[in-house]
Every structure is written in structure tokens, then in C-alpha cells.
Amino acid sequence: MKKYISILLSFSILIVSGVLSADTLDTVKSRGKVRCGVNTALAGFSAPDSQGKWVGIDVDVCRAVATAIFNDPKKVEFVALSAQQRFTALQSGEIDLLSRNTTLTLQREVGLGLLFADVIYYDGQGFLVTKKSGIKSAKQLNRRTVCVQPGTTTELNLADFARNNKINLKPVVIEKFSDSVNAYIAGRCDAYTTDASGLAAIRTTVKDPDAHIILPEIISKEPLAPAVRQGDDKWYNIVNWTIRALVTAEELGIDSANVARIARSSNITQNAKRLLDSELAGQIGLTRSFAYNVISKIGNYGEIFEKNIGVNSPLKLERGLNNLWTNGGLQYAPPFR
Amino acid sequence: MSNIFIWGRKNLYPTTGQGIISIAIVSLVGLVLWNFLPWSIFNAVWVADNSDVCRQAGGACWAFIWEKLYFILFGFYPAEERWRAWLVLALFLGGILYSGRSKSWTLSLIVVWLGLVVSMMLLLNGTLLGLPTVETSYWGGLVLTIILAMTGIIFSYPFGVLLALGRANQRLPVIRGICVSIIEIIRGVPFISLLFMASLMLPLFLPSGFVIPKLVRAIVAVIIFSGCYLAETVRGGLAAVSRGQYEAAQSLGLSYWKTMGLVILPQALSKVIQPTVGSFISLFIDTTLVVIISMYDLLGAARAAASDSAWLGFAREAYVFLALIYFAFCYTLSKYSRRLEKDILTKKVH
Numbered sequence: 001m002k003k004y005i006s007i008l009l010s011f012s013i014l015i016v017s018g019v020l021s022a023d024t025l026d027t028v029k030s031r032g033k034v035r036c037g038v039n040t041a042l043a044g045f046s047a048p049d050s051q052g053k054w055v056g057i058d059v060d061v062c063r064a065v066a067t068a069i070f071n072d073p074k075k076v077e078f079v080a081l082s083a084q085q086r087f088t089a090l091q092s093g094e095i096d097l098l099s100r101n102t103t104l105t106l107q108r109e110v111g112l113g114l115l116f117a118d119v120i121y122y123d124g125q126g127f128l129v130t131k132k133s134g135i136k137s138a139k140q141l142n143r144r145t146v147c148v149q150p151g152t153t154t155e156l157n158l159a160d161f162a163r164n165n166k167i168n169l170k171p172v173v174i175e176k177f178s179d180s181v182n183a184y185i186a187g188r189c190d191a192y193t194t195d196a197s198g199l200a201a202i203r204t205t206v207k208d209p210d211a212h213i214i215l216p217e218i219i220s221k222e223p224l225a226p227a228v229r230q231g232d233d234k235w236y237n238i239v240n241w242t243i244r245a246l247v248t249a250e251e252l253g254i255d256s257a258n259v260a261r262i263a264r265s266s267n268i269t270q271n272a273k274r275l276l277d278s279e280l281a282g283q284i285g286l287t288r289s290f291a292y293n294v295i296s297k298i299g300n301y302g303e304i305f306e307k308n309i310g311v312n313s314p315l316k317l318e319r320g321l322n323n324l325w326t327n328g329g330l331q332y333a334p335p336f337r
Numbered sequence: 338m339s340n341i342f343i344w345g346r347k348n349l350y351p352t353t354g355q356g357i358i359s360i361a362i363v364s365l366v367g368l369v370l371w372n373f374l375p376w377s378i379f380n381a382v383w384v385a386d387n388s389d390v391c392r393q394a395g396g397a398c399w400a401f402i403w404e405k406l407y408f409i410l411f412g413f414y415p416a417e418e419r420w421r422a423w424l425v426l427a428l429f430l431g432g433i434l435y436s437g438r439s440k441s442w443t444l445s446l447i448v449v450w451l452g453l454v455v456s457m458m459l460l461l462n463g464t465l466l467g468l469p470t471v472e473t474s475y476w477g478g479l480v481l482t483i484i485l486a487m488t489g490i491i492f493s494y495p496f497g498v499l500l501a502l503g504r505a506n507q508r509l510p511v512i513r514g515i516c517v518s519i520i521e522i523i524r525g526v527p528f529i530s531l532l533f534m535a536s537l538m539l540p541l542f543l544p545s546g547f548v549i550p551k552l553v554r555a556i557v558a559v560i561i562f563s564g565c566y567l568a569e570t571v572r573g574g575l576a577a578v579s580r581g582q583y584e585a586a587q588s589l590g591l592s593y594w595k596t597m598g599l600v601i602l603p604q605a606l607s608k609v610i611q612p613t614v615g616s617f618i619s620l621f622i623d624t625t626l627v628v629i630i631s632m633y634d635l636l637g638a639a640r641a642a643a644s645d646s647a648w649l650g651f652a653r654e655a656y657v658f659l660a661l662i663y664f665a666f667c668y669t670l671s672k673y674s675r676r677l678e679k680d681i682l683t684k685k686v687h
Contacts, residue, residue: 040641043645043646043649044646047641047644047645050642050648051416080633082631085536089540091541177644204649314388
């Protein structure tokens with residue numbers, strides 16, 4: 001059934017993708033806000049708080065793009081999407097930007113006609129088990145049950161891992177994240193598998209975090225990146241250079257607290273000047289001060305990371321691969337010149 | 338003391354066989370309570386500023402429900418406009434109380450509910466009343482569930498009756514054929530696939546950027562789906578009305594609509610009150626399926642509340658709370674239908 005739906009969907013997407021060619025920036029400007037597709041609820045990435053305000057790292061990417069265009073982080077309309085809905089929503093023009101913890105893959109770019117911007121979060125799939133189970137390595141999972149969410153690359157990776165290592169895993173497929181986690185905690189599965197960020201999040205919520213361990217094997221690469229439709233290069237540039245501005249600002253030591261002082265300072269470095277007062281931004285339809293606006297209103301990449309998922313947030317994730325390249329991570333933005 | 342003993346002896350242990358069943362059931366209930374009560378009451382946290390307090394305690398975290406109450410009730414509805422959502426809940430409660438009086442059980446009740454649901458929507462949207470506009474994508478929580486269920490019930494009922502009349506009509510084969518195919522096709526697919534069609538396929542066939550609000554798509558899907566099931570229920574009622582009633586109406590020279598409206602339908606519909614309300618209850622519960630098209634109805638809002646990183650790990654509390662709300666609604670509905678049936682049967686037995 002699921003296969004049937006996805007075949008049907010990809011056909012209809014092919015039919016439609018030829019039709020869409022309108023200038024996304026014009027559409028966004030005349031509408032007065034960016035329509036941004038986010039996850040219905042994933043802690044730290046996009047979830048509503050008690051007041052119904054969206055919070056998370058994916059959400060802040062949407063706000064950053066809105067600020068780059070309108071100089072106002074509020075000019076976003078968040079469209080919550082399930083894993084199955086996300087690509088159709090982008091293809092049909094319901095949203096302008098998909099910022100929904102989505103793994104960049106070849107199939108999604110060439111098969112679905114998407115373009116992924118720079119990676120927001122480098123993730124990888126791992127396993128969570130209880131200490132009691134005595135499992136020390138993912139290869140010991142033979143004949144064990146593993147809880148997994150369907151319709152994601154996670155499910156496919158698990159199957160690949162089992163095949164490659166000739167392990168006979170018993171996947172227990174549960175649609176919703178929290179239900180799936182509860183099944184693991186209640187002991188219905190011996191292990192839980194999802195991206196390492198998700199595993200860390202789960203560990204913070206259980207009663208006794210030390211009773212669970214994350215196995216050393218990371219079985220996949222999951223670069224999570226925002227996506228746009230193919231065929232509108234200017235819009236792609238806007239999204240991409242907004243993200244690069246966030247990373248560059250962190251690299252240059254510019255954050256929301258000091259950006260005003262640095263911009264006014266007489267001995268501003270040339271790199272900082274090119275970022276905060278960009279002569280070239282006009283060519284993609286943005287103002288010279290778009291990066292300044294984004295950094296002063298949203299913060300730089302490091303600030304966004306720490307606030308939403310960093311070690312001082314409830315999710316307590318290390319920067320790891322998501323550190324700047326100068327600190328041994330992979331976050332590296334091309335120069336603003 | 339001896340009274341209790343006699344009562345117990347009479348009701349729980351009349352024979353050995355039944356006594357064993359009683360003991361098994363009582364001990365099962367006891368076992369469930371033995372495990373449930375410490376979690377839900379004795380170790381529960383009722384008030385807490387943050388989730389750490391709850392996690393230490395190990396019992397249920399009802400403080401979580403308290404913290405998330407507004408989100409579960411109203412979803413993304415803006416805080417400064419929340420009085421409108423409260424008013425909608427009040428209107429709904431008023432409607433229930435009004436319908437509870439047996440004096441109100443006339444055709445005008447449908448008009449009252451239609452007026453209620455229209456005014457609720459106007460109030461929530463606000464544009465026509467000169468209030469700030471709140472688009473349907475911001476409606477959520479209990480309010481959204483009520484709107485979905487009410488519009489579903491009010492519109493699917495006449496739709497279902499019309500379909501049933503069309504199917505029962507022997508003299509217009511084309512209309513009959515159309516009605517039969519609608520009913521059979523819709524009843525042949527699961528509700529989820531209708532919702533998927535409405536939310537995934539429909540946008541692809543519309544001009545780019547042209548967006549029908551998700552709420553409208555979902556409501557239409559609910560009405561069509563529930564209408565087709567109701568049509569079959571009503572058809573059962575029509576078949577149960579004796580042939581003589583039709584012939585009597587015809588010999589009086591009544592037109593088709595008068596025959597149906599004055600003679601046949603009142604009898605047919607009152608025969609099937611219980612299954613009709615059964616359909617309504619399942620419609621009410623089925624509205625939770627809109628979660629899969631990412632709408633924040635009661636269930637969706639509660640699940641989202643359980644994913645807030647500041648309050649992670651309290652999904653169980655959210656589900657228990659939801660179960661109570663859904664039970665209250667469905668129980669009220671079925672209780673109401675029983676009263677309605679009793680009243681109509683005692684009044685109108687010929």
C-alpha cells in the first residue's frame with residue numbers, strides 16, 4: 001500500500017514540477033511571509049512550547065530566512081508536515097522552504113527535484129540499549145527486537161546494516177516518535193534506533209539516564225539540510241547564503257550581543273565588513289545588511305545550536321561534527337566575497 | 338456489614354461457576370488498580386515549575402497537563418485572542434445543555450446547531466466580526482476537534498439521508514446508480530486514504546500556490562466518509578418501514594417529498610437512532626486521524642505538547658488525559674441517544 005502511494009505520488013510530482021517556475025522571492029514578498037515546512041513535533045528541532053510558539057533549530061532556520069528578506073523574524077508561517085507530506089508540500093508550492101530534519105540524499109535531489117542547502121546538522125544513526133541487556137556492540141543484536149520509525153531513511157539503514165552484517169534483526173515499526181520511545185522504555189524492544197541526536201534526547205527523558213547506553217556503532221551518515229524546489233536559483237542562493245551567514249558569523253566571533261558594536265566599530269575586519277555590509281546581496285534580492293539583521297535578531301549558528309540542542313539545553317548534545325572546522329568539526333562556510 | 342455480605346453473595350457468588358468468574362474479574366481489576374493508583378495518584382506530581390521535579394518523583398506528572406493545558410485546548414490559537422476560543426467552548430456547552438431538555442427535540446434543533454457552528458467559525462476566524470483574523474491553520478486542540486466533529490455530524494447527516502433516498506429510489510436509475518457508486522466506493526476505502534488524497538494528491542492538481550486550507554479538506558473528507566456510512570444506516574431504517582405506509586401516503590395523493598418528509602423518514606430515522614449515534618461516535622473518534630495530515634486536533638496537540646524539549650517524556654500523562662476527555666464526550670453522546678430513543682418510542686408508538 002505504502003509503495004503504491006509513493007509511486008503514485010512521485011508520478012504526480014513529475015507532472016507538476018514542470019509547471020512551477022514562478023519567482024519564489026516575488027511570491028514570498030507579495031504574500032508578506034515565508035511559508036516554511038517544519039516537523040509536527042521533534043524536540044530541539046521544531047516543536048511548539050507551552051505558549052504555542054515554535055522553537056527549535058529547524059524553526060530558527062526559517063526565522064533566519066524570513067529575517068534576511070523582511071528584517072522581521074515573525075514573518076514566517078510554519079506549516080507542520082509529516083514525513084510523508086513533506087516533499088509534496090514543497091513540490092506543490094504549499095511551502096517555500098522545507099526545514100524539517102531531512103536527510104540530504106541523491107535520490108531526493110534527482111528523484112524528487114529538490115535542492116538541498118548547506119547542512120544544518122550532521123547526524124548519524126545509532127542504537128540505544130539498556131545496560132541490563134549486556135549488549136556492548138550493535139553486532140550483538142542478532143535475534144533481538146529493535147524499535148524503529150517507518151517511512152524514514154532510519155528504517156532502510158537498519159535493514160542494510162542487518163544484511164551487511166548477516167544479523168537477523170526483528171524490527172518493531174511504530175509510527176510516532178514518542179510512542180516508539182515508550183515501547184522501548186517499556187521493554188517491548190531490546191534496542192531503539194534513530195539518529196544519535198534523537199537517542200541523546202531520549203536519554204535525557206528517562207528516569208535513570210545511566211541505565212541506558214548508546215552503542216559505539218554509527219551506521220549511517222545523516223546530513224540534515226533545508227531543501228527548496230529545483231529551478232529557482234535565486235531563491236536557493238538566498239536560503240543557502242543565509243545559512244552561510246550564520247556559520248561565518250560564528251567563525252568571526254560575531255554574535256547577537258556584539259554585532260551592533262562590531263558593525264559600528266572603526267577597526268572592523270574586512271571579512272566582518274563583507275558579511276555585515278554585503279555589496280553583492282542585492283544581486284540575489286536581499287539588502288546589504290541582511291546578515292547583520294539575521295545575526296542581531298536570531299544569533300549565529302553556535303547560538304542557535306546551544307539554545308535549542310546544545311549541552312545547556314534539555315537535549316544536552318555535544319557539538320561534535322557540528323563544531324566549526326576550526327574546532328575540529330565539519331561546519332565550514334565559503335567566503336563572503 | 339451483613340448487608341454487604343448478602344449483596345455480594347447474591348450478585349457475585351450465586352453459583353460456583355459464576356463465583357469463579359467474579360473472583361477472576363475482581364482480582365484483575367484489583368491488579369490493574371494496584372499498579373495504576375501508585376503511579377497516577379500516590380506518587381504523582383500535581384504542581385511543578387519544571388520537569389525535573391516530575392522526573393525525580395517517578396509518578397505521573399499532572400503538572401505537565403496543567404502546563405500544557407492551553408495548548409491542548411486551543412493549539413496555536415493566539416494567546417491574546419484566546420477569549421474567543423473560550424467563548425466557543427461555552428457556546429458548545431450551551432448547545433449540549435439546550436439539547437439535553439426533551440422539549441428541544443424538534444427539527445429546529447438542527448437549525449440551532451447549524452447556527453452554533455457557523456457562529457463558532459465566524460468567532461474563531463473573526464474577519465466578519467471585525468476582530469483580528471485568525472486563519473484556520475492556527476485553530477487547534479479541543480476547539481478544532483469540536484469544530485471537526487460538529488460540522489461533520491451536522492452536514493453528514495443530511496448528506497447521508499439524501500444518499501439513502503437516492504439509493505432507495507427505484508424510479509430514477511441514474512441517480513440511484515450515482516448514489517450506489519458513491520456509497521460503495523467511499524465505503525470501500527479506509528478513511529486514512531481519503532485524508533491522504535485530500536492532503537497529498539489534491540494540492541498537486543491545483544494551480545501552484547493555490548492552497549485550500551487543511552481544515553476544509555479534512556472536513557469535506559469527514560462529511561463524505563461519514564455520510565456514506567450513515568446512508569447505509571438510514572437505508573436500513575427505510576427498509577424497515579412497512580410497504581403499507583408508502584401505499585397509504587400515495588393513496589392520499591402526497592408528492593414524493595411529502596411522502597418521504599412527512600410519513601416515511603420520521604419513522605425510518607427514529608428506528609435507527611442507536612446506530613446513527615454509533616456512527617456519530619465513531620466520526621468523533623475518527624477525527625483524531627487528521628493527525629496524520631499534521632493537524633493539531635486534541636490528539637495532535639497533546640502529542641506535540643509531549644515533544645516540547647522542556648517537558649520531554651510525559652506522553653503517558655497526555656494520553657490518560659485525552660482518554661478522559663474522549664470518554665466524557667462519547668459517553669455523553671450515547672447516554673443522550675438512549676434518552677432520545679426512549680422518549681421518541683414512548684411518545685410515538687402507533
